[in-house]
Amino acid sequence: MLSGLPTVLVNAALISALYALIAIGFTMIxxxxxxxxxxxxxxxxxxxxxxxxxxRDTISVPVFESMTxxxxxxxxxxxxxxxxxxxxxxxxxxxxxxxxxxxxxxxTIVVALAATEVVIHYAGAxxxxxxxxxxxxxxxxxxxxxVDGILTVDVVGFVVSWIxxxxxxxxxxxxxxxxxxxxxxxxxxxxRLTGVNVHAxxxxxxxxxxxxxxxxxxxxxxxxxxxxxxxxxPLSLAFIIVVIGGIGSIKGSIVAAYLxxxxxxxxxxxxxxxxxxxxxxxLLIAVLFMLPQGLFGREYHE
Amino acid sequence: MSSDxxxxxxxxxxxxxxxxxxxxxxxxLCTVLAPLDRAIQPVADLYNRSLGxxxxxxxxxxxxxxxxxxxxxxxxxxxxxxxxETLNITFAVASIWAIFAMSWDxxxxxxxxxxxxxxxxxxxxxxxxxxxxxxxxxxxxPLVTIPLAVLASLVLGLVxxxxxxxxxxxxxSLITLVGVLLFTNLIFAFSEWTNxxxxxxxxxxxxxxxxxxxxxxxxxxxxxxxxLTYVARSNVGMVLLTIRENERAVSSAGLDxxxxxxxxxxxxxxxMGIGGALLVYYGRAIxxxxxxxxxxxxxxxxxxVIGGMGSIIGPLFGSFLFFFLEEELLRDFIEDSSTRTxxxxxxxxxxxxFARNGVFRVVWHALGAVRGDSE
Numbered sequence: 001m002l003s004g005l006p007t008v009l010v011n012a013a014l015i016s017a018l019y020a021l022i023a024i025g026f027t028m029i030x031x032x033x034x035x036x037x038x039x040x041x042x043x044x045x046x047x048x049x050x051x052x053x054x055x056r057d058t059i060s061v062p063v064f065e066s067m068t069x070x071x072x073x074x075x076x077x078x079x080x081x082x083x084x085x086x087x088x089x090x091x092x093x094x095x096x097x098x099x100x101x102x103x104x105x106x107x108t109i110v111v112a113l114a115a116t117e118v119v120i121h122y123a124g125a126x127x128x129x130x131x132x133x134x135x136x137x138x139x140x141x142x143x144x145x146x147v148d149g150i151l152t153v154d155v156v157g158f159v160v161s162w163i164x165x166x167x168x169x170x171x172x173x174x175x176x177x178x179x180x181x182x183x184x185x186x187x188x189x190x191x192r193l194t195g196v197n198v199h200a201x202x203x204x205x206x207x208x209x210x211x212x213x214x215x216x217x218x219x220x221x222x223x224x225x226x227x228x229x230x231x232x233x234p235l236s237l238a239f240i241i242v243v244i245g246g247i248g249s250i251k252g253s254i255v256a257a258y259l260x261x262x263x264x265x266x267x268x269x270x271x272x273x274x275x276x277x278x279x280x281x282x283l284l285i286a287v288l289f290m291l292p293q294g295l296f297g298r299e300y301h302e
Numbered sequence: 303m304s305s306d307x308x309x310x311x312x313x314x315x316x317x318x319x320x321x322x323x324x325x326x327x328x329x330x331l332c333t334v335l336a337p338l339d340r341a342i343q344p345v346a347d348l349y350n351r352s353l354g355x356x357x358x359x360x361x362x363x364x365x366x367x368x369x370x371x372x373x374x375x376x377x378x379x380x381x382x383x384x385x386x387e388t389l390n391i392t393f394a395v396a397s398i399w400a401i402f403a404m405s406w407d408x409x410x411x412x413x414x415x416x417x418x419x420x421x422x423x424x425x426x427x428x429x430x431x432x433x434x435x436x437x438x439x440x441x442x443x444p445l446v447t448i449p450l451a452v453l454a455s456l457v458l459g460l461v462x463x464x465x466x467x468x469x470x471x472x473x474x475s476l477i478t479l480v481g482v483l484l485f486t487n488l489i490f491a492f493s494e495w496t497n498x499x500x501x502x503x504x505x506x507x508x509x510x511x512x513x514x515x516x517x518x519x520x521x522x523x524x525x526x527x528x529x530l531t532y533v534a535r536s537n538v539g540m541v542l543l544t545i546r547e548n549e550r551a552v553s554s555a556g557l558d559x560x561x562x563x564x565x566x567x568x569x570x571x572x573x574m575g576i577g578g579a580l581l582v583y584y585g586r587a588i589x590x591x592x593x594x595x596x597x598x599x600x601x602x603x604x605x606x607v608i609g610g611m612g613s614i615i616g617p618l619f620g621s622f623l624f625f626f627l628e629e630e631l632l633r634d635f636i637e638d639s640s641t642r643t644x645x646x647x648x649x650x651x652x653x654x655x656f657a658r659n660g661v662f663r664v665v666w667h668a669l670g671a672v673r674g675d676s677e
Contacts, residue, residue, distance in 0.1 A: 036472055091309055096655045101472050102416045106607065107654045109418075109600055110647050117644035199307055232596065236483050239476065274491040281484045288477055289465060 016261025041231030047217020086210020246294025459571025501589025610660020
């Protein structure tokens with residue numbers, strides 16, 4: 001199913017914004033704590049399934065009976081839920097092991113695998129789909145000129161992603177608590193000396209990154225589908241983007257997200273879906289060997 | 303560092319409480335076990351004088367437990383029916399995964415260069431056998447295919463190790479993780495050869511007799527365990543450990559750490575290949591889910607972590623413990639397989655967070671200290 005080049009380009013631009021949002025959360029956590037959070041994909045999955053739980057009556061867990069809330073109500077609740085989950089992940093598990101990067105690596109990926117089992121247990125292993133944009137509000141696809149068949153949910157996802165990125169930028173540049181995050185990611189000792197409570201900053205970063213993951217997860221699930229294994233693909237995307245952009249750099253993540261977004265969409269469209277991931281992974285390997293600090297980043301120091 | 307957090311402080315307080323409460327229990331255990339320790343000591347000394355310098359010296363009780371453990375593993379088909387009908391099968395699978403966990407340990411556990419990509423090595427061996435049987439000659443026997451499979455795993459190990467071991471810490475782990483994703487993607491991309499998701503099912507097993515099948519898995523496992531322990535306790539093992547603790551010290555001693563890191567990866571890919579081949583002939587099939595996908599690599603690491611990284615024997619017992627819990631003990635309480643896996647992952651997580659040196663190592667040091675004469 002080949003679509004016209006303009007459509008492919010627009011689709012790539014739309015999905016890239018979502019990729020950027022996912023990668024920024026991942027890179028922020030690395031920036032302040034030196035922690036590569038391999039449970040980031042699991043947080044995205046949590047977003048999709050939290051929304052499913054709230055807005056569709058296909059799954060139910062104890063305590064929460066299944067309900068069908070309006071998307072505009074369910075969406076923010078899902079995002080807040082994921083933010084809280086992310087915060088708890090830091091407080092209950094990660095802060096005990098963050099002194100050792102390898103143990104953190106292992107612990108977070110075990111969390112992701114455990115999350116898969118939780119999802120399988122309550123929602124089943126099957127693929128679930130949901131609509132985020134009520135069809136009485138907006139048509140499900142839009143098009144203009146040579147561009148057609150663009151999913152409305154992708155357009156909304158693009159807009160919301162950029163709003164979130166913009167708000168994040170305002171937060172880390174204009175407010176004291178946001179600037180503390182940036183300071184900690186630049187130099188932890190410097191931040192301590194200027195009276196920043198580094199521990200509180202880390203916990204707050206996990207909260208913020210969790211919220212971004214929640215937004216990303218709900219849109220990702222709406223754009224394709226929700227499955228118990230959906231955490232791996234975006235996690236590897238976040239990896240690729242963050243390494244190419246430079247670990248810890250927000251600007252780098254955005255640039256790299258667009259690079260990868262266009263590359264993946266192009267490859268998927270013209271070489272076949274099975275090759276979608278391969279080229280990006282090869283690009284990642286090349287970057288790791290030739291430019292380990294990425295486009296905009298600083299190299300990781302032990 | 304993290305002493306700022308109230309939650310960490312609270313947990314530390316609970317831990318300290320627990321330690322004081324358990325002190326009397328430990329004292330009782332000591333008085334009971336110390337005579338036993340003393341009784342076995344002469345036998346252990348016999349071992350210490352002959353083989354001790356190759357495999358490490360032990361106290362009486364440690365020797366007793368190891369001898370009992372290996373004795374039980376060697377005689378599983380004889381006593382397992384008294385416990386359950388399936389134990390035979392469970393421990394056969396545990397043997398294969400013990401090979402994986404020990405192979406991972408000699409590379410990652412010892413050098414500290416944590417590989418997330420070991421499932422690629424066993425996958426390479428498995429797919430070599432599968433592809434040979436499917437596309438070249440269906441009548442090929444294991445005597446031909448297994449050496450080729452091990453060779454494939456060895457070559458792939460070199461291909462991964464040589465470039466990636468230039469990277470350090472998380473970057474090395476990342477690239478090995480990428481290796482898994484790439485390998486999985488390639489299997490799907492070349493589905494007309496590999497049958498994609500479904501995998502290759504045309505493999506004949508060694509034998510259908512369960513107890514013989516157990517020994518087909520357990521004997522290679524025991525040989526590999528002895529071999530890897532020997533290497534780990536030799537000078538090479540010492541260098542590998544030093545790479546983990548202080549890589550610069552290795553260079554200062556005039557040794558090339560890169561050479562040792564690559565050797566350890568190669569050393570680990572050979573038994574990975576053997577294990578992969580055994581898994582093919584055990585399960586009679588090869589597919590991405592049970593061989594290559596990332597959860598397999600993580601499971602290998604989990605087994606090693608439960609037992610205790612950097613000890614070879616730890617991962618062996620870790621593997622038997624894990625599969626015993628998953629397939630036997632927990633099965634009696636939890637019917638649903640996803641819940642059972644969840645419980646196991648939470649157990650692994652608990653070990654990682656609160657006892658990152660592993661369960662086996664804690665037990666081992668406790669056994670060595672019943673007479674209070676060592677740490």
